[in-house]
Amino acid sequence: MMRTCVGCRDTVRSGDGYIVCATCKQYYHRLCVNISDIELNGMAVELKMDWLCPDCVCRRPRGDNSNTPIRGSPWTASIPTNVTMRRRPAEHPQVDEHIDCVSRSLIRIIINEIVKEYTSNITRQLNFIHADINSFKESLTFFNEHFEKMKADLNTQTSELQQLKEENTKLCAEVNSLTSRVNLIDQISRSANLELQYVPEHKNENVMNVVQQLGRAVNCPVGESDISHCTRIAKMNQQSSRAELS
Numbered sequence: 001m002m003r004t005c006v007g008c009r010d011t012v013r014s015g016d017g018y019i020v021c022a023t024c025k026q027y028y029h030r031l032c033v034n035i036s037d038i039e040l041n042g043m044a045v046e047l048k049m050d051w052l053c054p055d056c057v058c059r060r061p062r063g064d065n066s067n068t069p070i071r072g073s074p075w076t077a078s079i080p081t082n083v084t085m086r087r088r089p090a091e092h093p094q095v096d097e098h099i100d101c102v103s104r105s106l107i108r109i110i111i112n113e114i115v116k117e118y119t120s121n122i123t124r125q126l127n128f129i130h131a132d133i134n135s136f137k138e139s140l141t142f143f144n145e146h147f148e149k150m151k152a153d154l155n156t157q158t159s160e161l162q163q164l165k166e167e168n169t170k171l172c173a174e175v176n177s178l179t180s181r182v183n184l185i186d187q188i189s190r191s192a193n194l195e196l197q198y199v200p201e202h203k204n205e206n207v208m209n210v211v212q213q214l215g216r217a218v219n220c221p222v223g224e225s226d227i228s229h230c231t232r233i234a235k236m237n238q239q240s241s242r243a244e245l246s
Contacts, residue, residue, distance in 0.1 A: 006053070007032025021053035028053060207232055231232075 003012040006026045012018050017030040017040050030040045033054070041052075052060075199210065207230045215222035 001025045005029045005032055006055075019048060019051055021056055023052055023056040026053060100163050192228075201232065 004010070005018065005028055007028050007151070010029070011025045012029065016038055017035075018027050019033065019035065020027055020039065030037065043135060097141050098139055196211070196214065208224065209228060211227060212222050212224075
């Protein structure tokens with residue numbers, strides 16, 4: 001409920017210093033009835049409840065001494081009866097109220113427009129950010145899938161490589177074993193070999209007959225059954241004149 005000061009016709013707000021008449025229940029600003037802030041704060045509750053405005057003081061009936069002003073309470077007696085009325089021109093309040101309403105409406109419209117514009121901009125930016133986030137999620141999902149695939153392939157290749165290493169180790173061991181066996185067999189097979197050096201070489205010669213002739217020459221006859229295989233060995237040094245039979 002709007003409360004209006006009788007003295008200045010202005011609105012009485014809760015934070016303003018004001019006082020209420022005990023008789024007419026009208027509101028007055030403390031300045032409109034010449035009461036200082038210190039006096040208003042120093043008044044007792046009973047004095048505030050019994051306070052009378054200047055109009056009600058003037059309307060109070062007098063006693064036998066009609067020419068003597070009625071002496072009221074100590075507080076009302078100390079208050080002068082001439083109230084300073086801060087009245088506005090009659091035509092201004094309506095104009096000011098109208099202007100105030102227009103100004104508030106205009107400000108409200110401007111604020112709403114600004115809020116709408118900022119809301120629209122923020123929504124647009126949020127939509128862009130949301131789209132970027134979705135695109136980033138798709139890219140991340142794509143890279144994650146390929147990464148998992150590459151990881152699986154790498155694990156498979158690593159397993160296969162480890163298996164190949166193990167097989168290679170086994171093959172190396174088998175090759176070393178076979179090489180040793182071949183060398184041993186070669187040594188055993190060569191234990192009964194006879195190598196003849198400085199044997200002249202002739203074209204279309206019969207090596208078997210040459211060996212038999214050499215045996216007869218040294219009084220050690222050699223039969224065909226004694227010879228398993230006979231061949232002429234190539235020279236390691238091609239410039240050498242030495243010829244070999246094995």
